[in-house]
Structure formats: C-alpha cells, structure tokens
Amino acid sequence: MTSPLLVAMPGNERLAMELAEAVGFELGGLETRQFPDGETYLRFVTTPKGRSVAIICTLAHPNEKILPLIFSAATARELGASKVGLISPYLAYMRQDRRFKPGEAVTSRQVAHLLSDAFDWLITVDPHLHRYGSLSEIYRIPTRVVHAAPLISQWVKSKVTNPLIIGPDSESEQWVAAVAKDAGAPFSVLEKVRRGDRDVEIKLKNLDAWTGRTPVLVDDIISTGRTMIEAVRLLKSHGWAPPVCIAVHGLFADNSDVFLAQLGAQVVTSNSVPHGTNDIGVGKMLAGALSEFSTISS
Numbered sequence: 001m002t003s004p005l006l007v008a009m010p011g012n013e014r015l016a017m018e019l020a021e022a023v024g025f026e027l028g029g030l031e032t033r034q035f036p037d038g039e040t041y042l043r044f045v046t047t048p049k050g051r052s053v054a055i056i057c058t059l060a061h062p063n064e065k066i067l068p069l070i071f072s073a074a075t076a077r078e079l080g081a082s083k084v085g086l087i088s089p090y091l092a093y094m095r096q097d098r099r100f101k102p103g104e105a106v107t108s109r110q111v112a113h114l115l116s117d118a119f120d121w122l123i124t125v126d127p128h129l130h131r132y133g134s135l136s137e138i139y140r141i142p143t144r145v146v147h148a149a150p151l152i153s154q155w156v157k158s159k160v161t162n163p164l165i166i167g168p169d170s171e172s173e174q175w176v177a178a179v180a181k182d183a184g185a186p187f188s189v190l191e192k193v194r195r196g197d198r199d200v201e202i203k204l205k206n207l208d209a210w211t212g213r214t215p216v217l218v219d220d221i222i223s224t225g226r227t228m229i230e231a232v233r234l235l236k237s238h239g240w241a242p243p244v245c246i247a248v249h250g251l252f253a254d255n256s257d258v259f260l261a262q263l264g265a266q267v268v269t270s271n272s273v274p275h276g277t278n279d280i281g282v283g284k285m286l287a288g289a290l291s292e293f294s295t296i297s298s
C-alpha cells in the first residue's frame with residue numbers, strides 16, 4: 001500500500017520533515033509561486049492519486065494563506081487523493097466568536113465552514129476556545145487538539161528556578177492552572193480589560209505571598225503583545241524581576257517581541273508559528289495526533 005503523503009505549504013517545511021519522519025508519511029513536493037499580479041500558481045510534484053494526504057499549514061497571517069491552502073486541498077482531491085486532512089499548528093480566526101456589535105462578521109464560524117468544506121479532518125494546537133466549548137461547535141469535520149501545557153510545564157521545570165506562574169487574564173486560567181499543576185508551582189491570574197485592539201488594562205492581584213519567586217507569564221497567544229507588555233510593566237513597577245513570557249502561539253504583530261525584549265522579558269514560544277523565540281517543540285505531540293488519526297486518514 002502506498003504510504004500517506006505529507007505536504008508542506010510554504011514556511012512549514014521544518015515541522016513537516018519532523019512529522020513525516022516520525023509517522024512514516026512520504027514528504028510530498030508542492031511547487032507554489034505568485035504570478036506577477038498576485039494570483040497563486042500551485043503544482044503537486046508528488047502525485048496524491050489514491051493516497052491519503054495531510055497538508056500542514058500554520059495560519060499566522062491567515063488571509064494570504066487560506067486561499068492557497070484551499071487550492072491545495074481541492075487540487076489534491078482533483079488528482080485523486082482518497083482523503084485530505086489539515087494540520088494547522090496555529091488555527092487563526094478563533095477570536096471573533098460572537099457578534100459583539102450588530103452587523104459584525106463572526107469570522108471564526110465562516111473560516112470553520114471554509115476549512116470544513118475543503119478538508120476531511122483537522123489537527124491543531126490549543127485553538128483559542130473562549131466562548132466555544134470545543135471545535136466541534138463550528139467545525140463539521142473530525143478534529144484533534146494537541147495541548148501544549150505539558151510541554152510548557154516541562155520547559156518551566158527545566159529552565160526556571162522557583163517559578164510563580166501568572167495568567168494575564170481570566171481566559172488564560174485554563175492553561176495557567178494546568179501548567180502550574182504539572183510544574184509543581186503556585187499560580188495567580190490577573191484581571192484584564194481590553195478596550196480595543198491595542199488598548200489593554202491589567203490589574204495586579206496581591207502576589208506578596210510569593211515574593212522572591214520568578215514570575216512566568218503564560219498565555220495562548222501573543223499578538224499585539226499589549227497583554228504581555230502591560231503585565232510585564234505592572235509586575236516590574238511592583239518590584240518584580242522582568243518575567244519570563246511564554247505563549248503557545250507567537251504572532252508578534254507590531255514588533256511586540258522587540259518591545260518585550262526591551263522591557264527585559266525573556267520571551268518563549270512553541271514552534272506552532274516559526275519564530276526566533278521558539279523553544280518548545282510541538283512536533284512529537286502533533287505526530288502522536290497524526291498517528292491516532294491514521295484510521296480516518298487512510
């Protein structure tokens with residue numbers, strides 16, 4: 001039987017190689033480029049005919065990635081793939097999960113519809129589930145979620161002495177509590193009010209009981225960085241050492257990685273989005289999920 005094919009969209013080659021080796025998929029070739037007018041050219045170099053195909057594409061900067069991704073899935077099917085699955089280490093468009101103002105697009109649902117139409121299954125890492133209980137509320141295809149919390153705990157255990165795990169807002173409590181438990185460390189969750197994309201206020205709780213510990217901020221996403229930046233400033237103004245800032249997904253809009261570094265914070269992310277701050281590898285966990293999926297991906 002021909003082995004399943006793993007195909008990397010541009011920028012996903014490293015994780016694709018690691019996964020293909022771990023699960024015994026053949027690494028397929030995909031030629032892509034932009035025509036001078038910005039349209040996408042795409043060609044499968046390895047034939048998907050009669051094979052199960054997994055396409056890996058992390059979705060930071062999603063608008064430029066989603067259309068080529070959908071073209072790839074559709075082309076794989078046209079060329080005879082038996083199944084086409086998506087590994088998206090960072091799943092974008094999860095935060096607009098409600099119509100906050102009349103007339104707004106609930107883009108989380110719309111992207112879920114697009115991807116559910118294009119793919120047979122989906123694997124991702126810690127999607128931003130706030131008002132949705134699970135991906136199945138919006139995705140019509142089978143999904144598997146890989147949780148980075150155990151990897152973050154391991155990282156903290158091996159690299160931080162005497163940590164205090166801190167979540168910048170109530171939404172982060174789910175990650176923070178799990179990380180703290182595994183790392184055998186205390187945790188606290190701050191209060192955040194977001195007034196706009198770049199307008200965030202954070203209130204510090206009384207952390208006196210943990211004076212002397214190393215503050216470790218943990219969140220799922222760093223986007224504009226306002227959340228982390230405000231938390232770092234507040235902690236420092238209360239006499240704490242510059243914290244370690246850990247996020248599963250580092251998007252770093254507005255050069256927020258640079259601002260955090262200027263504040264003296266050590267920034268660490270998982271490789272769900274390739275970046276210089278990557279020090280937590282999700283490859284093994286993704287490979288585990290991909291192997292478990294082999295029954296439906298064949």
Ligand code: R5P
Pocket residue numbers: 095168169171172197200219220221222223224225226227228
């Ligand atoms: C909140 O919804 C998320 O968990 C993150 O706290 C948020 O996405 C971070 O965004 P930013 O870096 O723009 O403050």
